[in-house]
Amino acid sequence: MSPQTSGPLSGLLVADFSRVVAGPYAAMLLGDLGAEVVKVERPGAGDDTRGFGPPFVPDGAGGTTSSYYLSVNRNKRGVAWDLRSEEGRQKASRLAARADVLIENFKPGTAARLGLGYEELARANPRLVYCSVSGFGWGEEGSKLPGYDFLAQAVSGLMSITGDPPERGGEPRKVGVAVVDVLTALFAANGIMAALYERERSGLGQLVRVDLLSSSLAALINQASTYLTSGRVPGAMANRHPSIAPYETLAASDRPLVVAVGNDGQFAAFCRVLEREQLARDARFVTNEGRVANREEMVVLLEEALAARPAAAWVAALAEAGVPSGVVNDIGEAFALAERLGLSPAVRIAAGEVRGQPAAEADPGAQVSSPIGLSRTPVSYRLAPPRLGEHSAEVERELEV
Numbered sequence: 001m002s003p004q005t006s007g008p009l010s011g012l013l014v015a016d017f018s019r020v021v022a023g024p025y026a027a028m029l030l031g032d033l034g035a036e037v038v039k040v041e042r043p044g045a046g047d048d049t050r051g052f053g054p055p056f057v058p059d060g061a062g063g064t065t066s067s068y069y070l071s072v073n074r075n076k077r078g079v080a081w082d083l084r085s086e087e088g089r090q091k092a093s094r095l096a097a098r099a100d101v102l103i104e105n106f107k108p109g110t111a112a113r114l115g116l117g118y119e120e121l122a123r124a125n126p127r128l129v130y131c132s133v134s135g136f137g138w139g140e141e142g143s144k145l146p147g148y149d150f151l152a153q154a155v156s157g158l159m160s161i162t163g164d165p166p167e168r169g170g171e172p173r174k175v176g177v178a179v180v181d182v183l184t185a186l187f188a189a190n191g192i193m194a195a196l197y198e199r200e201r202s203g204l205g206q207l208v209r210v211d212l213l214s215s216s217l218a219a220l221i222n223q224a225s226t227y228l229t230s231g232r233v234p235g236a237m238a239n240r241h242p243s244i245a246p247y248e249t250l251a252a253s254d255r256p257l258v259v260a261v262g263n264d265g266q267f268a269a270f271c272r273v274l275e276r277e278q279l280a281r282d283a284r285f286v287t288n289e290g291r292v293a294n295r296e297e298m299v300v301l302l303e304e305a306l307a308a309r310p311a312a313a314w315v316a317a318l319a320e321a322g323v324p325s326g327v328v329n330d331i332g333e334a335f336a337l338a339e340r341l342g343l344s345p346a347v348r349i350a351a352g353e354v355r356g357q358p359a360a361e362a363d364p365g366a367q368v369s370s371p372i373g374l375s376r377t378p379v380s381y382r383l384a385p386p387r388l389g390e391h392s393a394e395v396e397r398e399l400e401v
Contacts, residue, residue: 127205
């Protein structure tokens with residue numbers, strides 16, 4: 001196939017038959033690490049996320065695509081094959097026969113009908129690591145449910161613990177990004193890596209399965225453990241933590257600040273900065289357990305002190321004292337913070353122009369950097385997200401079809 005890269009997954013071929021977020025993001029993670037990824041899309045329409053906008057970005061060929069699509073599809077070559085046709089299925093089968101990894105999120109049963117099911121492909125390619133992503137599993141009932149992140153956030157209980165509590169007029173809230181899709185992608189990539197590592201011993205691939213509901217439940221960590229170990233069903237607490245205090249937003253004179261006090265020593269330091277040392281000696285607040293039990297009284301006393309200064313001034317003073325705190329940044333401020341800290345949060349892959357936004361305020365070629373740092377075999381950014389069918393002829397020549 002294409003020239004090899006120097007990343008840790010260099011030499012691996014990934015066939016990406018997935019769409020929307022979870023599968024494509026998992027494939028992009030492998031691509032960032034050096035794998036060659038071929039993204040297979042429907043002719044004419046392509047991945048659903050191409051239409052998720054605005055904003056839309058010129059694609060360099062007279063058309064546009066969405067920034068949403070761009071966010072999960074770099075480091076891939078793109079082909080457009082009609083899998084409903086015999087010709088398209090033959091091309092797909094040739095790709096699968098050469099692939100080290102295949103990722104799909106067809107509706108359960110569809111891959112097998114297309115001749116792309118695990119059992120059939122594994123007979124022809126026993127070393128294939130086949131990752132199947134679904135919304136709610138592969139059983140009769142779960143396979144009928146559409147695998148959308150918003151739905152998964154709702155039925156998994158995640159929304160029930162997000163937002164203001166009902167007694168304060170709150171309603172269940174989703175997280176402001178497709179977080180279950182992202183988590184599922186991470187679990188998928190982790191499972192694929194494990195299967196590839198095991199293949200080095202056995203010489204055989206295997207089937208990897210991940211689903212949105214199970215991924216969301218696994219990500220509930222302490223909240224799920226509370227339910228399983230005590231039988232108590234957690235509820236929404238706005239920005240408060242059910243087991244740690246103060247670990248929440250507190251009002252300063254101008255805006256809220258986040259305080260994440262994780263132990264009794266940090267609480268004592270917090271009180272010293274506020275010039276309220278007596279609170280750290282108050283029997284109600286000496287231990288974390290006491291602070292959780294007496295949270296309402298504690299917050300009133302803390303906010304009385306915090307009202308004397310702006311949030312930024314408190315954050316600076318608390319940082320000097322080793323107390324975790326910060327203001328609530330918007331996304332632009334978050335990127336600026338990462339840059340100030342030397343983290344290089346964005347990379348530039350391709351040029352263009354964001355529709356309706358001044359060039360000074362946007363860079364259409366910018367993408368979020370991979371958070372993975374490797375000292376000898378770093379991630380790389382080789383290919384911009386492909387136009388629909390951009391590499392069809394090239395890949396078909398390499399597959400000899």
